[in-house]
Amino acid sequence: MRTVTRLYLSNDTSARAAGAGVLADAWSEHPEVQLIRISSRGAFYLEPMVERDSPAGRVAWFNVTAQDLPLILSGTDGTPVRSIPFLAQQTRVTFANFGETEPLALDEYQARGGLSGLETALRIGPDAIIEELQVSQLRGRGGAAFPVWNKWKVAQQARADQKYVVANADEGDAGTYCDRMILEGDPFRLLEGMLICARAIGAGRGYVYCRQEYPGAAKTLRAAIQKADEAELLELDGEPFPIEVVEGAGSYVCGEETALLESLEGKRGVVRARPPYPAQSGLYGSPTIVSNVLTFATIPNILSRGGAWHAALGTERSRGTMALQLGGRVKHPGLVEVPFGLSLHQILEQFGGGMAPGSRFKAVQVGGPLGSLFPASQMDIPVCYDVFAKAGAVLGHGGIVVYDHETDMVDLARHFMAFTADESCGKCTPCRIGSVRGREILERIQAGSGTIEDLALLHDLGDTMKVASLCALGGRAPYPVLTAIEHFPAEFRAKLRT
Protein backbone atom coordinates (compact mmCIF):
# COMPACT_ATOMS: atom_id res chain seq x y z
CA MET A 1 0.00 0.00 0.00
CA ARG A 2 1.23 3.48 -0.86
CA THR A 3 1.63 5.89 2.04
CA VAL A 4 -0.05 9.26 1.75
CA THR A 5 1.69 12.20 3.41
CA ARG A 6 -0.29 15.12 4.71
CA LEU A 7 1.31 18.43 3.67
CA TYR A 8 0.22 21.88 4.78
CA LEU A 9 0.31 24.80 2.34
CA SER A 10 -1.09 28.28 2.84
CA ASN A 11 -4.03 29.49 0.79
CA ASP A 12 -3.47 33.15 1.76
CA THR A 13 -3.51 35.56 -1.19
CA SER A 14 0.09 36.68 -0.64
CA ALA A 15 1.29 33.09 -0.26
CA ARG A 16 -0.41 32.32 -3.56
CA ALA A 17 1.10 35.43 -5.14
CA ALA A 18 4.48 34.09 -4.00
CA GLY A 19 3.87 30.73 -5.67
CA ALA A 20 1.68 28.59 -3.37
CA GLY A 21 -0.97 28.36 -6.08
CA VAL A 22 1.54 26.98 -8.58
CA LEU A 23 2.59 24.32 -6.05
CA ALA A 24 -0.99 23.32 -5.35
CA ASP A 25 -1.66 22.90 -9.07
CA ALA A 26 1.52 20.88 -9.59
CA TRP A 27 0.81 18.53 -6.69
CA SER A 28 -2.97 18.27 -6.94
CA GLU A 29 -2.95 14.91 -8.70
CA HIS A 30 -0.01 13.50 -6.80
CA PRO A 31 -1.05 10.18 -5.23
CA GLU A 32 1.36 10.46 -2.32
CA VAL A 33 0.24 13.92 -1.22
CA GLN A 34 -2.76 15.04 0.76
CA LEU A 35 -2.63 18.82 0.59
CA ILE A 36 -4.25 20.81 3.42
CA ARG A 37 -4.73 24.50 2.60
CA ILE A 38 -4.20 26.49 5.78
CA SER A 39 -3.88 30.17 6.68
CA SER A 40 -0.43 31.77 6.47
CA ARG A 41 1.84 32.18 9.47
CA GLY A 42 2.69 35.59 8.09
CA ALA A 43 6.37 34.83 7.58
CA PHE A 44 5.88 35.84 3.97
CA TYR A 45 9.58 35.95 3.14
CA LEU A 46 9.51 32.15 3.56
CA GLU A 47 6.45 31.62 1.37
CA PRO A 48 5.65 29.40 -0.32
CA MET A 49 6.24 27.40 2.84
CA VAL A 50 5.28 23.74 3.09
CA GLU A 51 4.86 21.92 6.39
CA ARG A 52 4.30 18.38 7.56
CA ASP A 53 3.64 16.80 10.93
CA SER A 54 6.38 15.27 13.03
CA PRO A 55 6.42 13.86 16.57
CA ALA A 56 7.92 17.19 17.69
CA GLY A 57 5.36 19.37 15.93
CA ARG A 58 5.28 20.81 12.44
CA VAL A 59 8.38 20.85 10.27
CA ALA A 60 8.69 23.34 7.44
CA TRP A 61 10.42 23.84 4.09
CA PHE A 62 10.88 27.38 2.83
CA ASN A 63 10.55 29.04 -0.58
CA VAL A 64 9.49 25.71 -2.01
CA THR A 65 9.33 24.90 -5.72
CA ALA A 66 7.45 21.97 -7.24
CA GLN A 67 10.74 20.05 -7.67
CA ASP A 68 11.27 20.01 -3.90
CA LEU A 69 8.56 17.40 -3.36
CA PRO A 70 10.85 14.32 -3.10
CA LEU A 71 12.93 16.13 -0.48
CA ILE A 72 9.83 16.98 1.56
CA LEU A 73 8.33 13.50 1.25
CA SER A 74 11.60 11.94 2.42
CA GLY A 75 11.54 14.32 5.39
CA THR A 76 15.04 15.71 4.89
CA ASP A 77 16.30 19.23 5.56
CA GLY A 78 13.10 20.48 7.19
CA THR A 79 13.13 23.13 9.94
CA PRO A 80 10.97 22.76 13.06
CA VAL A 81 8.42 25.60 12.90
CA ARG A 82 8.90 26.45 16.57
CA SER A 83 12.59 27.14 15.96
CA ILE A 84 11.98 29.87 13.37
CA PRO A 85 13.13 33.01 15.26
CA PHE A 86 10.79 35.33 13.33
CA LEU A 87 7.82 33.39 14.75
CA ALA A 88 9.25 32.15 18.05
CA GLN A 89 9.92 35.70 19.30
CA GLN A 90 6.36 36.89 18.68
CA THR A 91 3.43 36.97 21.09
CA ARG A 92 0.79 35.40 18.94
CA VAL A 93 -2.60 36.02 20.52
CA THR A 94 -4.99 37.32 17.89
CA PHE A 95 -2.94 35.50 15.27
CA ALA A 96 -2.44 32.30 17.24
CA ASN A 97 -4.33 30.16 14.73
CA PHE A 98 -2.40 31.34 11.71
CA GLY A 99 -0.57 28.56 9.95
CA GLU A 100 -2.31 26.00 12.15
CA THR A 101 -5.90 25.76 10.99
CA GLU A 102 -8.01 25.57 7.87
CA PRO A 103 -9.77 28.94 7.72
CA LEU A 104 -13.27 27.53 7.22
CA ALA A 105 -13.06 24.64 9.70
CA LEU A 106 -15.38 25.80 12.46
CA ASP A 107 -14.62 22.71 14.55
CA GLU A 108 -10.88 23.51 14.50
CA TYR A 109 -11.62 27.12 15.45
CA GLN A 110 -13.65 25.89 18.39
CA ALA A 111 -11.12 23.23 19.40
CA ARG A 112 -8.51 26.00 19.75
CA GLY A 113 -10.68 28.10 22.06
CA GLY A 114 -12.85 29.82 19.47
CA LEU A 115 -16.37 30.88 20.51
CA SER A 116 -15.52 30.79 24.22
CA GLY A 117 -15.42 34.60 24.23
CA LEU A 118 -18.92 34.67 22.80
CA GLU A 119 -20.09 32.14 25.38
CA THR A 120 -18.80 34.39 28.13
CA ALA A 121 -20.44 37.42 26.54
CA LEU A 122 -23.81 35.69 26.31
CA ARG A 123 -23.54 34.64 29.94
CA ILE A 124 -22.46 37.93 31.52
CA GLY A 125 -24.60 40.35 29.49
CA PRO A 126 -24.10 43.84 28.02
CA ASP A 127 -22.96 45.85 31.05
CA ALA A 128 -20.39 43.29 32.10
CA ILE A 129 -19.05 42.96 28.54
CA ILE A 130 -18.44 46.70 28.36
CA GLU A 131 -16.87 46.65 31.83
CA GLU A 132 -14.50 43.90 30.72
CA LEU A 133 -13.48 45.99 27.72
CA GLN A 134 -12.92 48.97 30.00
CA VAL A 135 -10.63 46.87 32.19
CA SER A 136 -8.81 45.63 29.07
CA GLN A 137 -8.10 49.23 27.94
CA LEU A 138 -8.44 48.11 24.33
CA ARG A 139 -8.15 50.96 21.86
CA GLY A 140 -9.39 50.76 18.26
CA ARG A 141 -6.80 49.28 15.95
CA GLY A 142 -7.89 50.98 12.74
CA GLY A 143 -5.98 54.22 13.29
CA ALA A 144 -7.97 56.50 15.59
CA ALA A 145 -7.10 54.43 18.71
CA PHE A 146 -10.31 55.43 20.50
CA PRO A 147 -11.17 53.42 23.65
CA VAL A 148 -13.48 50.66 22.44
CA TRP A 149 -15.56 50.39 25.64
CA ASN A 150 -16.41 54.08 25.46
CA LYS A 151 -17.79 53.83 21.95
CA TRP A 152 -19.79 50.72 22.85
CA LYS A 153 -21.22 52.42 25.94
CA VAL A 154 -22.51 55.32 23.84
CA ALA A 155 -24.19 52.95 21.39
CA GLN A 156 -25.55 50.78 24.18
CA GLN A 157 -27.18 53.74 25.92
CA ALA A 158 -28.66 55.19 22.72
CA ARG A 159 -32.35 54.41 22.35
CA ALA A 160 -33.28 53.21 18.87
CA ASP A 161 -35.40 50.62 17.07
CA GLN A 162 -32.38 49.40 15.17
CA LYS A 163 -28.64 49.38 15.85
CA TYR A 164 -25.83 48.15 13.62
CA VAL A 165 -22.42 46.58 13.90
CA VAL A 166 -20.15 47.38 10.97
CA ALA A 167 -16.73 45.83 10.44
CA ASN A 168 -14.44 48.10 8.49
CA ALA A 169 -12.65 45.76 6.08
CA ASP A 170 -11.63 48.60 3.77
CA GLU A 171 -7.98 48.13 4.65
CA GLY A 172 -6.71 50.82 2.32
CA ASP A 173 -3.53 51.98 4.05
CA ALA A 174 -0.73 50.91 1.79
CA GLY A 175 1.68 48.67 3.68
CA THR A 176 -1.04 46.96 5.71
CA TYR A 177 -2.49 43.51 5.22
CA CYS A 178 -3.38 42.06 8.63
CA ASP A 179 -7.13 42.52 8.10
CA ARG A 180 -6.87 40.66 4.81
CA MET A 181 -5.07 37.86 6.63
CA ILE A 182 -7.84 37.67 9.24
CA LEU A 183 -10.63 37.70 6.64
CA GLU A 184 -8.92 34.97 4.65
CA GLY A 185 -7.30 33.03 7.46
CA ASP A 186 -9.43 33.20 10.61
CA PRO A 187 -12.81 34.62 9.58
CA PHE A 188 -14.77 33.17 12.52
CA ARG A 189 -12.70 35.34 14.88
CA LEU A 190 -14.08 38.47 13.18
CA LEU A 191 -17.64 37.12 13.29
CA GLU A 192 -17.26 36.24 16.96
CA GLY A 193 -16.06 39.77 17.75
CA MET A 194 -19.00 41.27 15.87
CA LEU A 195 -21.48 39.03 17.70
CA ILE A 196 -20.01 40.06 21.06
CA CYS A 197 -20.40 43.71 20.06
CA ALA A 198 -23.99 43.13 18.91
CA ARG A 199 -24.78 41.49 22.22
CA ALA A 200 -23.27 44.41 24.12
CA ILE A 201 -25.06 47.23 22.31
CA GLY A 202 -28.24 45.38 21.30
CA ALA A 203 -27.69 45.45 17.54
CA GLY A 204 -29.90 43.56 15.11
CA ARG A 205 -27.77 43.55 11.97
CA GLY A 206 -24.14 43.38 10.95
CA TYR A 207 -22.22 44.42 7.85
CA VAL A 208 -18.68 43.86 6.71
CA TYR A 209 -17.58 46.56 4.28
CA CYS A 210 -14.86 44.81 2.31
CA ARG A 211 -12.68 46.55 -0.23
CA GLN A 212 -13.03 45.45 -3.82
CA GLU A 213 -9.27 44.80 -4.01
CA TYR A 214 -9.78 41.77 -1.70
CA PRO A 215 -11.87 39.32 -3.73
CA GLY A 216 -10.39 36.30 -1.95
CA ALA A 217 -11.20 37.77 1.46
CA ALA A 218 -14.82 38.52 0.55
CA LYS A 219 -15.28 35.00 -0.80
CA THR A 220 -13.87 33.30 2.30
CA LEU A 221 -15.84 35.55 4.61
CA ARG A 222 -19.12 34.84 2.80
CA ALA A 223 -18.43 31.11 3.10
CA ALA A 224 -17.67 31.56 6.82
CA ILE A 225 -20.92 33.46 7.35
CA GLN A 226 -22.83 30.66 5.71
CA LYS A 227 -21.12 28.07 7.93
CA ALA A 228 -21.81 30.15 11.03
CA ASP A 229 -25.42 30.48 9.97
CA GLU A 230 -25.75 26.73 9.45
CA ALA A 231 -24.30 26.20 12.92
CA GLU A 232 -27.00 28.59 14.23
CA LEU A 233 -24.41 31.01 15.56
CA LEU A 234 -25.87 34.09 13.92
CA GLU A 235 -28.57 34.69 16.49
CA LEU A 236 -28.80 36.55 19.75
CA ASP A 237 -31.56 36.19 22.33
CA GLY A 238 -33.49 34.00 19.89
CA GLU A 239 -33.44 36.74 17.24
CA PRO A 240 -31.46 36.39 14.02
CA PHE A 241 -28.34 38.54 13.69
CA PRO A 242 -27.62 38.45 9.95
CA ILE A 243 -24.19 39.59 8.74
CA GLU A 244 -23.78 40.73 5.16
CA VAL A 245 -20.59 41.33 3.18
CA VAL A 246 -20.75 44.49 1.07
CA GLU A 247 -17.96 45.25 -1.36
CA GLY A 248 -16.54 48.70 -1.99
CA ALA A 249 -15.47 50.22 -5.27
CA GLY A 250 -11.89 51.40 -4.97
CA SER A 251 -12.20 54.55 -2.87
CA TYR A 252 -9.53 54.96 -0.17
CA VAL A 253 -11.46 57.50 1.87
CA CYS A 254 -14.26 54.95 2.36
CA GLY A 255 -12.02 53.50 5.06
CA GLU A 256 -12.92 56.62 7.10
CA GLU A 257 -15.88 55.56 9.20
CA THR A 258 -18.44 58.15 8.09
CA ALA A 259 -17.51 57.89 4.41
CA LEU A 260 -17.80 54.14 4.81
CA LEU A 261 -21.34 54.50 6.12
CA GLU A 262 -22.30 56.75 3.20
CA SER A 263 -20.88 54.14 0.83
CA LEU A 264 -22.70 51.35 2.64
CA GLU A 265 -25.90 53.30 2.03
CA GLY A 266 -24.97 53.28 -1.66
CA LYS A 267 -24.08 56.96 -1.90
CA ARG A 268 -20.88 58.83 -2.79
CA GLY A 269 -18.31 57.95 -0.14
CA VAL A 270 -18.11 61.49 1.22
CA VAL A 271 -17.07 62.20 4.80
CA ARG A 272 -19.76 63.35 7.26
CA ALA A 273 -19.05 66.11 9.76
CA ARG A 274 -18.80 64.77 13.32
CA PRO A 275 -20.50 64.98 15.80
CA PRO A 276 -22.82 63.18 15.79
CA TYR A 277 -20.53 60.17 15.95
CA PRO A 278 -21.64 56.90 14.36
CA ALA A 279 -22.18 55.37 17.82
CA GLN A 280 -24.95 57.98 18.25
CA SER A 281 -26.15 58.28 14.65
CA GLY A 282 -24.54 56.08 12.06
CA LEU A 283 -25.92 53.83 9.34
CA TYR A 284 -29.32 55.16 8.21
CA GLY A 285 -29.18 57.46 11.24
CA SER A 286 -29.12 54.56 13.73
CA PRO A 287 -26.53 53.96 16.46
CA THR A 288 -23.71 52.07 14.79
CA ILE A 289 -20.40 50.66 15.94
CA VAL A 290 -17.85 50.90 13.17
CA SER A 291 -14.62 49.16 14.03
CA ASN A 292 -11.75 47.81 12.10
CA VAL A 293 -11.45 44.04 11.46
CA LEU A 294 -8.39 43.67 13.72
CA THR A 295 -10.25 45.37 16.59
CA PHE A 296 -13.16 42.94 16.37
CA ALA A 297 -10.74 40.01 16.07
CA THR A 298 -8.95 41.11 19.26
CA ILE A 299 -12.15 41.03 21.33
CA PRO A 300 -12.91 37.26 21.65
CA ASN A 301 -9.70 36.66 23.62
CA ILE A 302 -10.46 39.58 25.93
CA LEU A 303 -13.82 38.04 26.82
CA SER A 304 -12.50 34.53 27.25
CA ARG A 305 -9.30 35.41 29.15
CA GLY A 306 -10.51 38.56 30.88
CA GLY A 307 -9.80 42.26 30.51
CA ALA A 308 -7.00 42.13 33.10
CA TRP A 309 -5.10 39.62 30.99
CA HIS A 310 -5.16 42.05 28.05
CA ALA A 311 -4.28 45.06 30.20
CA ALA A 312 -1.18 43.24 31.47
CA LEU A 313 0.36 43.35 27.99
CA GLY A 314 1.93 46.42 26.40
CA THR A 315 2.67 49.89 27.77
CA GLU A 316 0.92 52.35 30.09
CA ARG A 317 -1.47 53.77 27.52
CA SER A 318 -1.20 51.13 24.78
CA ARG A 319 -2.37 47.81 26.16
CA GLY A 320 -2.30 44.47 24.45
CA THR A 321 -0.51 43.40 21.31
CA MET A 322 -0.24 45.11 17.95
CA ALA A 323 -0.14 43.42 14.59
CA LEU A 324 2.70 45.14 12.77
CA GLN A 325 3.09 44.54 9.09
CA LEU A 326 6.58 44.81 7.64
CA GLY A 327 7.09 45.71 4.01
CA GLY A 328 9.34 47.58 1.63
CA ARG A 329 13.09 46.90 1.51
CA VAL A 330 13.29 44.90 4.72
CA LYS A 331 14.84 41.43 4.57
CA HIS A 332 11.95 39.62 6.28
CA PRO A 333 8.64 41.21 5.31
CA GLY A 334 5.71 39.74 7.21
CA LEU A 335 3.28 39.94 10.09
CA VAL A 336 4.67 40.59 13.56
CA GLU A 337 2.35 40.42 16.56
CA VAL A 338 4.10 41.74 19.68
CA PRO A 339 3.09 43.68 22.79
CA PHE A 340 3.30 47.45 22.36
CA GLY A 341 6.55 49.06 23.46
CA LEU A 342 9.34 47.54 21.36
CA SER A 343 11.45 50.11 19.55
CA LEU A 344 11.32 50.52 15.79
CA HIS A 345 14.95 49.43 15.75
CA GLN A 346 14.17 46.19 17.62
CA ILE A 347 11.29 45.41 15.30
CA LEU A 348 13.29 45.97 12.14
CA GLU A 349 16.37 44.11 13.35
CA GLN A 350 14.90 41.32 15.45
CA PHE A 351 12.00 40.53 13.14
CA GLY A 352 12.76 42.34 9.91
CA GLY A 353 16.24 40.82 9.82
CA GLY A 354 17.76 44.12 8.68
CA MET A 355 17.77 45.35 5.11
CA ALA A 356 17.11 43.35 1.96
CA PRO A 357 20.31 42.26 0.18
CA GLY A 358 21.95 45.17 -1.62
CA SER A 359 19.92 47.79 0.22
CA ARG A 360 21.07 50.44 2.70
CA PHE A 361 18.57 51.99 5.11
CA LYS A 362 17.22 55.44 4.34
CA ALA A 363 13.91 55.89 6.14
CA VAL A 364 10.96 54.02 7.53
CA GLN A 365 7.33 55.03 7.30
CA VAL A 366 4.89 53.93 9.97
CA GLY A 367 1.12 54.09 9.67
CA GLY A 368 0.34 53.93 5.97
CA PRO A 369 0.44 56.64 3.29
CA LEU A 370 -0.45 59.31 5.87
CA GLY A 371 2.21 58.20 8.34
CA SER A 372 5.37 60.09 9.24
CA LEU A 373 8.85 59.16 8.02
CA PHE A 374 11.58 58.30 10.52
CA PRO A 375 15.29 58.57 9.69
CA ALA A 376 18.00 56.32 11.14
CA SER A 377 18.53 58.72 14.07
CA GLN A 378 14.98 58.20 15.39
CA MET A 379 14.85 54.42 15.44
CA ASP A 380 14.73 54.20 19.23
CA ILE A 381 11.13 55.36 19.38
CA PRO A 382 8.93 52.77 21.11
CA VAL A 383 5.98 51.56 19.08
CA CYS A 384 2.97 52.70 21.11
CA TYR A 385 0.18 55.26 20.71
CA ASP A 386 1.27 57.89 23.24
CA VAL A 387 4.93 58.29 22.27
CA PHE A 388 3.99 58.34 18.60
CA ALA A 389 1.33 60.99 19.25
CA LYS A 390 3.87 63.15 21.12
CA ALA A 391 6.20 62.89 18.11
CA GLY A 392 3.38 64.01 15.79
CA ALA A 393 3.30 60.54 14.27
CA VAL A 394 0.68 57.79 14.11
CA LEU A 395 0.74 54.05 14.39
CA GLY A 396 -2.29 53.94 12.14
CA HIS A 397 -3.10 50.38 11.26
CA GLY A 398 0.43 49.12 11.95
CA GLY A 399 2.01 49.27 8.52
CA ILE A 400 5.80 49.66 8.50
CA VAL A 401 7.48 50.31 5.16
CA VAL A 402 11.25 50.55 4.83
CA TYR A 403 12.83 52.68 2.08
CA ASP A 404 16.37 52.15 0.92
CA HIS A 405 19.20 54.34 -0.39
CA GLU A 406 17.77 54.38 -3.90
CA THR A 407 14.61 56.21 -2.82
CA ASP A 408 14.28 59.73 -4.22
CA MET A 409 12.67 61.65 -1.34
CA VAL A 410 11.31 64.42 -3.55
CA ASP A 411 9.59 61.92 -5.79
CA LEU A 412 8.31 60.02 -2.76
CA ALA A 413 6.84 63.24 -1.32
CA ARG A 414 5.19 63.93 -4.68
CA HIS A 415 3.85 60.37 -4.68
CA PHE A 416 2.25 60.96 -1.23
CA MET A 417 0.57 64.21 -2.21
CA ALA A 418 -0.61 62.82 -5.54
CA PHE A 419 -2.23 59.98 -3.60
CA THR A 420 -4.21 62.39 -1.41
CA ALA A 421 -5.19 64.47 -4.44
CA ASP A 422 -6.51 61.30 -6.10
CA GLU A 423 -8.35 60.03 -3.07
CA SER A 424 -9.76 63.21 -1.51
CA CYS A 425 -13.55 62.93 -1.28
CA GLY A 426 -13.85 66.61 -2.11
CA LYS A 427 -16.08 67.68 0.74
CA CYS A 428 -13.70 70.04 2.55
CA THR A 429 -11.58 72.66 0.80
CA PRO A 430 -8.25 72.19 2.64
CA CYS A 431 -8.03 68.60 1.45
CA ARG A 432 -9.65 68.96 -1.98
CA ILE A 433 -7.69 72.03 -3.10
CA GLY A 434 -4.73 71.74 -0.75
CA SER A 435 -3.71 68.30 -1.95
CA VAL A 436 -3.78 69.39 -5.59
CA ARG A 437 -1.72 72.52 -4.88
CA GLY A 438 0.67 70.45 -2.79
CA ARG A 439 1.13 67.99 -5.62
CA GLU A 440 1.73 70.83 -8.09
CA ILE A 441 4.41 72.38 -5.87
CA LEU A 442 6.18 69.04 -5.50
CA GLU A 443 5.97 68.40 -9.24
CA ARG A 444 7.53 71.80 -9.77
CA ILE A 445 10.40 71.01 -7.39
CA GLN A 446 10.88 67.59 -8.97
CA ALA A 447 11.08 69.23 -12.41
CA GLY A 448 13.81 71.58 -11.18
CA SER A 449 11.77 74.78 -11.32
CA GLY A 450 10.84 75.08 -7.63
CA THR A 451 12.18 77.83 -5.38
CA ILE A 452 12.94 78.21 -1.69
CA GLU A 453 9.55 79.95 -1.35
CA ASP A 454 7.89 76.78 -2.56
CA LEU A 455 9.24 74.92 0.46
CA ALA A 456 7.83 77.63 2.76
CA LEU A 457 4.54 77.40 0.89
CA LEU A 458 4.44 73.64 1.47
CA HIS A 459 4.81 74.24 5.20
CA ASP A 460 2.01 76.82 5.25
CA LEU A 461 -0.21 74.59 3.19
CA GLY A 462 0.55 71.65 5.44
CA ASP A 463 -0.32 73.63 8.58
CA THR A 464 -3.67 74.62 7.08
CA MET A 465 -4.51 71.09 5.99
CA LYS A 466 -3.58 69.71 9.43
CA VAL A 467 -5.93 71.95 11.38
CA ALA A 468 -8.76 72.59 8.95
CA SER A 469 -9.49 69.28 7.22
CA LEU A 470 -12.64 67.35 8.10
CA CYS A 471 -11.02 63.95 8.46
CA ALA A 472 -7.62 62.29 8.80
CA LEU A 473 -7.01 62.10 5.04
CA GLY A 474 -6.46 65.83 4.65
CA GLY A 475 -5.35 66.23 8.26
CA ARG A 476 -2.55 63.69 8.02
CA ALA A 477 -1.55 64.09 4.36
CA PRO A 478 1.09 66.77 5.10
CA TYR A 479 2.98 64.61 7.62
CA PRO A 480 4.85 62.25 5.30
CA VAL A 481 5.70 65.18 3.00
CA LEU A 482 6.89 67.50 5.76
CA THR A 483 8.87 64.78 7.54
CA ALA A 484 10.57 63.98 4.23
CA ILE A 485 11.62 67.65 3.94
CA GLU A 486 12.61 67.79 7.62
CA HIS A 487 14.86 64.74 7.53
CA PHE A 488 16.21 65.00 3.99
CA PRO A 489 16.38 68.78 3.35
CA ALA A 490 19.45 68.52 1.13
CA GLU A 491 17.59 66.43 -1.43
CA PHE A 492 14.89 69.04 -1.75
CA ARG A 493 17.30 71.99 -1.84
CA ALA A 494 19.43 70.31 -4.47
CA LYS A 495 16.49 70.38 -6.86
CA LEU A 496 15.54 74.03 -6.34
CA ARG A 497 16.08 76.61 -9.06
CA THR A 498 18.86 78.96 -8.02
Next chain:
Amino acid sequence: MREQVKSVLARVRSKPPNILKALLALQERLGHVPTEAVSEIASALGVTTAQVAGVLSYYPDVRLTAPGRHLIRVCMGESCYANGCGRLLRELQDRLRVDVGETAAGGKFTLDTMSCAGNCAVSPTVMIDRDLYGRLLPSQLDTLLERYK
Protein backbone atom coordinates in the same frame (compact mmCIF):
# COMPACT_ATOMS: atom_id res chain seq x y z
CA MET B 1 -28.86 45.72 -23.47
CA ARG B 2 -31.98 47.46 -22.14
CA GLU B 3 -33.45 44.13 -21.16
CA GLN B 4 -30.28 43.19 -19.30
CA VAL B 5 -30.29 46.51 -17.45
CA LYS B 6 -33.93 45.98 -16.50
CA SER B 7 -33.44 42.47 -15.20
CA VAL B 8 -30.41 43.44 -13.14
CA LEU B 9 -32.20 46.44 -11.63
CA ALA B 10 -35.20 44.30 -10.73
CA ARG B 11 -32.85 42.09 -8.73
CA VAL B 12 -31.21 44.82 -6.66
CA ARG B 13 -34.30 46.80 -5.70
CA SER B 14 -34.24 47.56 -1.98
CA LYS B 15 -35.68 49.93 0.53
CA PRO B 16 -34.05 52.39 0.90
CA PRO B 17 -32.52 52.11 -2.58
CA ASN B 18 -28.79 51.43 -2.81
CA ILE B 19 -27.30 53.14 -5.85
CA LEU B 20 -23.77 51.74 -5.55
CA LYS B 21 -25.04 48.19 -5.25
CA ALA B 22 -27.14 48.65 -8.39
CA LEU B 23 -24.19 50.06 -10.33
CA LEU B 24 -21.87 47.23 -9.25
CA ALA B 25 -24.48 44.63 -10.17
CA LEU B 26 -24.82 46.21 -13.62
CA GLN B 27 -21.05 46.27 -14.01
CA GLU B 28 -20.84 42.61 -13.00
CA ARG B 29 -23.24 41.75 -15.83
CA LEU B 30 -22.15 44.19 -18.54
CA GLY B 31 -18.49 44.76 -17.74
CA HIS B 32 -19.19 48.48 -17.27
CA VAL B 33 -22.02 50.89 -16.51
CA PRO B 34 -23.21 52.57 -19.71
CA THR B 35 -23.93 56.28 -19.16
CA GLU B 36 -27.04 55.90 -21.35
CA ALA B 37 -28.52 53.78 -18.58
CA VAL B 38 -28.38 56.54 -15.94
CA SER B 39 -31.98 57.73 -16.30
CA GLU B 40 -33.27 54.18 -16.38
CA ILE B 41 -31.35 53.35 -13.21
CA ALA B 42 -32.66 56.51 -11.55
CA SER B 43 -36.29 55.75 -12.34
CA ALA B 44 -35.96 52.09 -11.36
CA LEU B 45 -34.49 53.03 -7.97
CA GLY B 46 -36.68 56.06 -7.40
CA VAL B 47 -33.79 58.51 -7.11
CA THR B 48 -32.67 61.46 -9.25
CA THR B 49 -30.36 61.12 -12.25
CA ALA B 50 -27.96 63.52 -10.47
CA GLN B 51 -27.70 61.10 -7.57
CA VAL B 52 -26.91 58.22 -9.91
CA ALA B 53 -24.43 60.27 -11.92
CA GLY B 54 -22.81 61.42 -8.68
CA VAL B 55 -22.18 57.90 -7.45
CA LEU B 56 -21.14 56.77 -10.93
CA SER B 57 -18.44 59.42 -11.14
CA TYR B 58 -17.19 58.99 -7.58
CA TYR B 59 -15.87 55.45 -7.45
CA PRO B 60 -12.68 54.58 -9.37
CA ASP B 61 -13.78 50.99 -9.91
CA VAL B 62 -17.11 51.76 -11.48
CA ARG B 63 -16.25 51.84 -15.17
CA LEU B 64 -18.00 53.91 -17.82
CA THR B 65 -16.43 52.00 -20.69
CA ALA B 66 -15.87 48.30 -21.11
CA PRO B 67 -12.31 47.28 -20.23
CA GLY B 68 -10.25 44.92 -22.34
CA ARG B 69 -10.57 41.17 -21.88
CA HIS B 70 -8.08 41.36 -19.01
CA LEU B 71 -7.57 44.15 -16.51
CA ILE B 72 -3.97 44.65 -15.40
CA ARG B 73 -3.54 46.73 -12.28
CA VAL B 74 -0.10 47.74 -11.03
CA CYS B 75 -0.04 48.34 -7.29
CA MET B 76 1.34 51.78 -6.39
CA GLY B 77 1.32 51.29 -2.60
CA GLU B 78 4.32 52.35 -0.55
CA SER B 79 5.82 48.86 -0.20
CA CYS B 80 5.53 48.38 -3.96
CA TYR B 81 6.97 51.87 -4.46
CA ALA B 82 9.99 50.93 -2.34
CA ASN B 83 10.37 47.77 -4.41
CA GLY B 84 10.28 49.36 -7.83
CA CYS B 85 6.64 49.42 -9.01
CA GLY B 86 7.43 52.52 -11.04
CA ARG B 87 9.70 50.49 -13.31
CA LEU B 88 7.10 47.75 -13.68
CA LEU B 89 4.49 50.29 -14.70
CA ARG B 90 6.79 51.92 -17.27
CA GLU B 91 7.70 48.51 -18.72
CA LEU B 92 4.02 47.61 -19.06
CA GLN B 93 3.23 50.95 -20.67
CA ASP B 94 6.03 50.34 -23.18
CA ARG B 95 5.09 46.74 -23.90
CA LEU B 96 1.38 47.41 -24.31
CA ARG B 97 1.88 50.87 -25.85
CA VAL B 98 -0.78 52.39 -23.62
CA ASP B 99 -1.03 54.93 -20.85
CA VAL B 100 -2.69 54.26 -17.49
CA GLY B 101 -6.43 53.80 -17.97
CA GLU B 102 -6.18 52.83 -21.62
CA THR B 103 -6.93 49.60 -23.46
CA ALA B 104 -4.29 48.15 -25.75
CA ALA B 105 -4.93 47.67 -29.45
CA GLY B 106 -6.80 44.42 -30.01
CA GLY B 107 -8.73 44.87 -26.77
CA LYS B 108 -6.81 42.24 -24.85
CA PHE B 109 -5.46 44.28 -21.93
CA THR B 110 -6.50 47.39 -20.07
CA LEU B 111 -3.73 48.92 -17.95
CA ASP B 112 -4.53 50.58 -14.65
CA THR B 113 -3.03 51.29 -11.25
CA MET B 114 -4.31 50.55 -7.76
CA SER B 115 -3.37 52.16 -4.48
CA CYS B 116 -2.71 48.98 -2.48
CA ALA B 117 -3.43 45.30 -3.04
CA GLY B 118 -2.57 44.26 0.53
CA ASN B 119 0.21 42.13 -0.89
CA CYS B 120 2.96 44.31 0.59
CA ALA B 121 5.04 41.45 2.01
CA VAL B 122 5.68 39.98 -1.45
CA SER B 123 5.80 43.24 -3.41
CA PRO B 124 5.96 44.58 -6.07
CA THR B 125 2.53 43.44 -7.11
CA VAL B 126 0.55 43.22 -10.30
CA MET B 127 -3.10 42.14 -10.25
CA ILE B 128 -4.54 40.66 -13.43
CA ASP B 129 -8.30 40.24 -13.22
CA ARG B 130 -8.66 38.62 -9.78
CA ASP B 131 -5.20 37.06 -9.56
CA LEU B 132 -2.21 38.56 -7.78
CA TYR B 133 1.43 38.18 -8.73
CA GLY B 134 4.14 39.13 -6.27
CA ARG B 135 7.92 39.74 -6.19
CA LEU B 136 7.63 40.58 -9.86
CA LEU B 137 10.66 41.53 -11.89
CA PRO B 138 10.29 43.41 -15.16
CA SER B 139 12.02 40.46 -16.86
CA GLN B 140 9.11 38.20 -15.86
CA LEU B 141 6.41 40.32 -17.49
CA ASP B 142 6.54 38.69 -20.93
CA THR B 143 5.99 35.18 -19.58
CA LEU B 144 3.22 36.48 -17.34
CA LEU B 145 1.34 38.26 -20.12
CA GLU B 146 1.61 35.23 -22.40
CA ARG B 147 -0.55 33.27 -19.97
CA TYR B 148 -3.51 35.46 -20.83
CA LYS B 149 -5.40 34.85 -24.04
